[in-house]
Amino acid sequence: MASAVSAGAMANLSLYSTGSCSSLVSSSSGRPLKITLQQKRRVYLRSAKNQVERRLSVVCSVGAKERTVPELNEGIANFYNESSGIWEEVWGEHMHHGYYDPNSKDAGDHKEAQIRMIEESLAWAGIPEDEENKPRTVVDVGCGIGGSARYLARKYNANVKAITLSPIQAQRGTAITADQGLSKSVNFQVADALKQPFSDGEFDLVWSMESGEHMPDKRKFVQELARVAAPDGRILIVTWCHRDLKPAELSLSPEELELLDKICDAYYLPAWCSPSDYVRIAESIGLKDVKSADWSEYVTPFWPAVMVSALSLKGLFGLAKAGWTTIKGALAMGLMVQGYQRGLIKFALITARKAS
Numbered sequence: 453m454a455s456a457v458s459a460g461a462m463a464n465l466s467l468y469s470t471g472s473c474s475s476l477v478s479s480s481s482g483r484p485l486k487i488t489l490q491q492k493r494r495v496y497l498r499s500a501k502n503q504v505e506r507r508l509s510v511v512c513s514v515g516a517k518e519r520t521v522p523e524l525n526e527g528i529a530n531f532y533n534e535s536s537g538i539w540e541e542v543w544g545e546h547m548h549h550g551y552y553d554p555n556s557k558d559a560g561d562h563k564e565a566q567i568r569m570i571e572e573s574l575a576w577a578g579i580p581e582d583e584e585n586k587p588r589t590v591v592d593v594g595c596g597i598g599g600s601a602r603y604l605a606r607k608y609n610a611n612v613k614a615i616t617l618s619p620i621q622a623q624r625g626t627a628i629t630a631d632q633g634l635s636k637s638v639n640f641q642v643a644d645a646l647k648q649p650f651s652d653g654e655f656d657l658v659w660s661m662e663s664g665e666h667m668p669d670k671r672k673f674v675q676e677l678a679r680v681a682a683p684d685g686r687i688l689i690v691t692w693c694h695r696d697l698k699p700a701e702l703s704l705s706p707e708e709l710e711l712l713d714k715i716c717d718a719y720y721l722p723a724w725c726s727p728s729d730y731v732r733i734a735e736s737i738g739l740k741d742v743k744s745a746d747w748s749e750y751v752t753p754f755w756p757a758v759m760v761s762a763l764s765l766k767g768l769f770g771l772a773k774a775g776w777t778t779i780k781g782a783l784a785m786g787l788m789v790q791g792y793q794r795g796l797i798k799f800a801l802i803t804a805r806k807a808s
């Protein structure tokens with residue numbers, strides 16, 4: 453087991469990070485470091501690139517349970533292999549939050565709220581809808597079983613390529629797409645978002661709906677999204693973040709870190725970062741028109757609704773059938789509610805345009 457990250461060991465670390473979002477890799481071995489919970493602490497490193505001392509806090513490192521990146525990706529694949537069937541049975545083809553009216557007492561239909569999330573996100577990002585400028589090529593990065601991919605293909609009459617780490621999701625996505633007569637325009641692959649099997653500049657719209665939280669290297673993630681975007685192409689990331697740090701703060705509080713660690717463990721998440729971290733990364737790699745938004749207030753009814761559905765007869769039966777990883781995910785749902793209530797978890801949107 454790796455020992456605590458000492459000051460001496462710091463010399464051998466490359467850091468892919470800004471702000472409080474980080475991922476550590478040993479520059480001597482090139483292997484991802486395993487970092488224990490006890491090592492969760494502020495670290496001061498001199499960036500090899502720009503020699504600027506940055507303040508960092510390691511949040512969850514590559515997972516609360518000492519996961520290396522390959523272990524993390526295997527965990528993500530298994531988690532979705534196991535849980536996607538029950539999710540589809542109860543919630544349908546979209547595996548993401550719904551968008552709700554914060555002024556209405558009645559949350560309404562949850563599947564409609566999930567579609568609203570797609571529509572509101574596209575509108576917020578200003579994705580053109582007119583015949584001349586609408587996206588013709590789309591990549592859905594972290595596609596689940598392809599709910600967004602098919603929706604975007606229909607909406608824009610676009611060609612969509614979709615990637616996921618889960619072979620079961622890719623298979624199921626392909627089958628549903630065939631049933632819906634969309635096989636010519638939507639294609640699924642098992643591939644890593646950090647090493648996408650696409651050439652530079654392929655896509656008018658680069659779409660990532662609730663997959664960014666799984667990415668162990670947020671800078672590499674945004675760089676890959678930017679690489680595959682066409683000149684003038686649009687990037688839209690909808691993702692879970694932790695709150696921005698206040699000016700005087702050096703890191704989240706120990707209690708906040710502890711809560712995030714538990715969530716990381718249950719949902720196979722690596723280091724969290726803040727919306728501002730994403731904005732800084734996007735600007736630092738030359739993306740244009742970068743903006744972010746906090747939509748936490750629009751998603752409030754979502755997790756309570758997921759909890760209710762998990763406790764239904766169908767939900768309980770499905771959980772028992774799916775297995776321990778899925779049950780652990782279900783048990784962690786209350787932690788998400790707590791995280792939002794404390795203002796620690798933010799439902800964030802980040803959009804940008806690649807220079808023309």
Ligand SMILES: C[S@@+](CC[C@H](N)C(=O)[O-])C[C@H]1O[C@@H](n2cnc3c(N)ncnc32)[C@H](O)[C@@H]1O
Pocket residue numbers: 525528529532545546547548593594595596597598599600615616617618621643644645646660661662663666667
């Ligand atoms: C919560 S699901 C969201 C699915 C879909 N975007 C939706 O809204 O229905 C997260 C997805 O991200 C994918 N994912 C996580 N890490 C990934 C990675 N490194 N490369 C590709 N996909 C990844 C998972 O396989 C899963 O399909």
